[in-house]
Amino acid sequence: MSIESLNKRFSNPHVRFSQHEALMMVDLENDHGHASLTTFGATLLSYRPRGGEDVLWVSETALYDGKKPVRGGVPVCWPWFGAYDPAALGADPSDAHKKGHGVARYALWDVESVETVGDATQVVFVLRPDDEIRKAWPLDFILRLKVSLGQSLEMTLVGENLSDRDWQVSEAFHTYFSVADAEGLVVRGLDGTPRVDKLAGGARGVQAGEVRMSMPMEQVFLGHGGPLVIEDRGNGREIVIERENSASSVLWNPGPEGVKAFADMPDDQYRKTVCVEVANALEDAYALKAGASHAMRMRLSVRG
Numbered sequence: 001m002s003i004e005s006l007n008k009r010f011s012n013p014h015v016r017f018s019q020h021e022a023l024m025m026v027d028l029e030n031d032h033g034h035a036s037l038t039t040f041g042a043t044l045l046s047y048r049p050r051g052g053e054d055v056l057w058v059s060e061t062a063l064y065d066g067k068k069p070v071r072g073g074v075p076v077c078w079p080w081f082g083a084y085d086p087a088a089l090g091a092d093p094s095d096a097h098k099k100g101h102g103v104a105r106y107a108l109w110d111v112e113s114v115e116t117v118g119d120a121t122q123v124v125f126v127l128r129p130d131d132e133i134r135k136a137w138p139l140d141f142i143l144r145l146k147v148s149l150g151q152s153l154e155m156t157l158v159g160e161n162l163s164d165r166d167w168q169v170s171e172a173f174h175t176y177f178s179v180a181d182a183e184g185l186v187v188r189g190l191d192g193t194p195r196v197d198k199l200a201g202g203a204r205g206v207q208a209g210e211v212r213m214s215m216p217m218e219q220v221f222l223g224h225g226g227p228l229v230i231e232d233r234g235n236g237r238e239i240v241i242e243r244e245n246s247a248s249s250v251l252w253n254p255g256p257e258g259v260k261a262f263a264d265m266p267d268d269q270y271r272k273t274v275c276v277e278v279a280n281a282l283e284d285a286y287a288l289k290a291g292a293s294h295a296m297r298m299r300l301s302v303r304g
Helices: 003-009 093-097 131-136 255-261
Strands: 015-020 023-030 033-038 043-049 110-117 120-127 141-149 153-161 167-169 171-173 176-178 186-188 194-197 203-206 217-221 228-232 237-244 248-253 273-280 286-288 293-303
Touching (some): 023 141, 153 171, 228 273, 237 273
Antiparallel strands (some): 033 043, 110 120, 141 153, 171 273, 186 228, 194 203, 237 293
């Protein structure tokens, strides 16, 4: 569908469709701020509260060619997070097609609806399996992402199992936050939470007090669904993350050596972003029963 026809079909004074290189963009703007998304991966690329700086980070060298996910923003990881785990579906001939973090972030989503709800602007994306997706995930599903720009930015991911068998889901909003300096950055809200250190061979422990970021870092915090607060002191703000139906948090930064593996991320940019991810990972993965659905929600706001 052309940009012109989309703007006509989903006519709304707070929503505009446009083209950026190979990607279709959807911009939301109202009295509360601005948000920008692409239908490729249904990825949120920008969230600027009114009068504030962008909450999200996108690489200066990100690719918009529609062949690989844009580096940054909020990639959607579903129905698996990280490398594919055969426990999700069992080994099958499609395993060779299973890319990291699932199928959703590599696919073109459709816009299902655009509307104004109270003083918020809302867009719903929908993904149904096509032949390419079925190479990696042969079971039938429907996945929706609702993004609402109001006093906060809210994202709701709803997966529905339309097949005749159960499967296991792990998932995440793999959010890249824009920060003044990731080194030593404080994240509050995880005190007393069981922790898995992926860079230490999966060593387990319990978090004591606030988390202070060190580079590199990849830690998964389990069995906790409370709010998180990022102390972005250099920008004079706190970023508040609230969630529902999410029991895991993931903190990640590639560090000065790891960043060199990413051709679409400048080597010095690892200090300008930190991933604080709302997830259901490792043993927090859940069984999605045949005919059932599950909704995971994240809400972002800023105070400062």
